Amino acid sequence: MAKQLDYHTIREIFTRFHASEPEPKGELDHVNAYTLVVAVALSAQATDIGVNRATHELFKIADTPEKMLALGEETLIEHIKTIGLYRNKAKNVIKLSKILVEDYGGEVPCSRAALESLPGVGRKTANVVLNMWWHYPAQAVDTHIFRFGNRSGVCPGKDVVAVERAIEDNIPVDFQQHAHHWMILHGRYTCVARKPKCGACLIRDLCQFEEKTL
Incomplete structure (x- = not known):
């Protein structure tokens, strides 16, 4: 588990996520x-x-x-x-x-x-x-967020509730609404479980993961 990153580093991480995808969306289809x-x-x-x-x-x-x-x-x-x-x-x-x-x-x-x-x-x-649906800044921690949070130091925690609390406590409020979507998508497509794609990662220079790939 990485150490908790400081405020300025976390702000820079989510500033980059926002610049790359300003309005991230969940990938489950629904109509209501x-x-x-x-x-x-x-x-x-x-x-x-x-x-x-x-x-x-x-x-x-x-x-x-x-x-x-x-x-x-x-x-x-x-x-x-x-x-x-x-x-x-x-x-x-x-x-x-x-x-x-x-x-x-x-x-x-x-x-x-x-x-x-x-x-x-x-x-x-x-x-x-x-x-x-209601645009409340609730943080749904899945396996992708848990992995990313602990590798990067953005929101480390021993269990999903601890990670959820770390998100709420440490990610700037202006990024809270979309935080879990950015992290899920990053964990799903870049910070994958096996052979993470660190070479293509937006935050490679800020992440604390010690086993970065080329």
Whole structure:
């Protein structure tokens, strides 16, 4: 684990990220808050590309919890069976859809606690929804951010909650809204797990990773 970088270095890192991609976007396809919740829940231990492929037709016919309940679990399974853990995920999607209809009038709640109470929705999923739909500067820490944060020194921590706190405490407020997207994309395409592409990295000179590649 690298040491926590200082304020000025972190500001320079995110200034470069911003210059390269001013408005980074999440890569999960969705049409409203409900389909975003479903897509993120389906993405656990799966790729965004794989989820998008499965939901392309699904969201055309089931873009509300009411429509998803009408579709039913077995038909939902047929749409998402290419995704890992699809049976358990289908059960959760049906359960959370029922709760949204019965307890929230079919609307997705905009509090972290309410979101986390839904089946299959953990802190990371809740934070993604809060950030992407309601533009709240919530930080969804996934494996890419955890790796990047600890390699670079931007937001080191022993677990995802510690990394989340480090992001909130150390990244300048004006970069908080897009911080997790910049880090996810950087971790997904440059600071990869095996053979990171340090030679093509925007922040190579600022990063504390000791095993930089050429």
